[in-house]
Amino acid sequence: MRFQTPLIRARLIRRYKRFLSDMELEDGREVTAHCPNPGSMLGMAEPGAECWLEPNDDPKKKLKFSWKLVAQGAGDFAVVDTAIANRVVGEALRAGKVPDLTGYDSVRAEVPYGKASRIDFLLSGAAGEALVEVKSVTLARNGWAEFPDSVTKRGAKHLAELAEAAQAGRRAVMLFLVSRSDVARVRVAGDIDPAYASAFDAARAAGVEMLALGTRIGPAGVTAAGPAQVDPGLQSGAASGHSRSS
Template identity: 35%
Template sequence: MKYNKKILKAEFISRPNRFNAIVKLNGEEIKVHVPNTGRCREILVPGCTVFLREEPNPTRKTPYDLMAVYKEEKLISIDSQIPNKVVDEALRNQKIKGLEEYTNILREKTFGKSRFDFKISTEEGKEYFLEVKGVTLEEEGYARFPDAPTERGARHLLELVEAKKQGYGAGAMFLIQLEDVNKFSPNDIRDKEFGEALRFAKENGVDIFAYNCIVTEDGIEINQPVEIIL
């Protein structure tokens, strides 16, 4: 998918809080919005190159979103709103192995106490809940999730198990928002409970997907599955 908005290159200076960052654009320091409440400490380091997406909305407090960052030679998308859009496009283009038969796609559907990102179904009426998690934490080609504890994430996995028990299809998609990755695991050091929940979900029939992405300055698209090590 293409962003279809003006993209500008800037230099990252600091992140005073989880919602905003200070960057240097055309020699001027300005405040921009960070559309990702995760820590991102490993990638948002002073002096790194970032890309801003212009958001010309007069009601906004900041004119740009910080949507991608270079970690050495790797371009990483950090916009937490992007993964669902990328997966939606991939589902419609039948690019996710094992889900090609699900041609009816609905967003943000509730099951139990959770709202899942997708409820998809086949022409014959077979239904499937899919939860999407964006992944930005990477080291030497190894991606992990989460980068900070997430009780909500573990709860989603347990709700997927319940959906599976009730006869629905169920899966968790980890969309790795960069290309140069070949392995994925839960980040047990940061959130042991999430890792336990992910393994429990797998043992109980929930599908686990992990795909990397092709990320460019003006767009992002799903690429290929990577090895999952639980």
Template identity: 45%
Template sequence: MLFPTLHRGVLLARRQRFLADIRLDDGREILAHCPNTGRMLGYSRPGLTVWASERTTAGRCAWTWELAEVGGSLVGVHPARANALAAEAIGAGRIPALAGYAEFLREVRYGAAGSRIDLLLRGPGRPDCYVEVKSVTAADEFELGIFPDAVSERARRHLQELQGVVDAGGRGVLLFCVQRADVLAVRAASEIDPAYARALQAARRGGVEVLAWQCAVSTCGIALHRPLPLLA
């Protein structure tokens, strides 16, 4: 996935969940949309080098915060890109465990709670494969990517829905899309959401497959490129 032209600057403040004040290298101070509504642990401190994209529509200039630099590595701060990154990688056959399906659907309703699955893969002679994608952008002091970065009842519900798929004879897959290149593995953030950590362990025991893939991140673009270990 290629980025539009990015403008480098310094983060002045994350004003609220959806806004950030940034001073660009050319001296302009801008108000940028912050697409990440989570806690953004470790990569939302004032003074960090950041990159923003600019979009002009109908005479309006809008900015979006895209990247942050932490310890010399780039972090993708846009969690909604995870679905597109996963779809791109699966479509290109880069994830062997999810390769070989003939049909590729997005945002299909499923489960008892009427959730929408991020990706539904279908192929002749194979059970339907339901793929839930989660963006990992936070990391701990041991260079481990962590999810979630805030208590998430919704994420726990998605695990239950995937378990229902498996129990019905389908294939349920949770795919962690790690939008940073400075982590060695992924783990559930039990110190933040212990209920999610327990639910993840139960889902894995129940047959839900869990994959973690790391992105290569640059100021030109971002793409899933290699698997990471998942720690219990």
């Protein structure tokens, strides 16, 4: 996935009201940029951080910049825009670049299923059918990418619906996209959301496949970079935080 407009460098002054951020451009101008991320952005929104913005000249848009990336040092980046994850995964699925999800001729996005929900991707073809839910993982601690970065009842609901599908005999997949380039393994942040960790355990026990993809990230764009490791141990002891091995 390539950015439609070349990104420009900026420095974060502050993020506020969830969807707004004040930035200082390299020429010294201060601008307000859209922050397309409703999450906590834990560890990604520190004042002074190097950010990358996508400018636009759309007269219908009040804000002329959108915050896309934040630098993580040594040439690494994390993706701010949560919508990018599905675009990256969609491109990878259609190109047959997700090793565990090949053999499907059709890749449909946003297909209704479950209880008034939509699955991110429904795959079908000679390999049968697969339901694929995508989560963008941006939190990093102790060498792991961790999800979620805040309490997510919606995320737990998605896991429960995937579990129901798996128990009904359908192939159900939770695909974590590591939306940062400095880590390549994923685990559940049970200390942040114990309920999500419990739902994760229950879903995996019900037969939901837990997969992860790494990414290549830069100001030009974001692409999938092959499989990433998912913590093989169930997270039922998540309430104890990080006492499990790291």
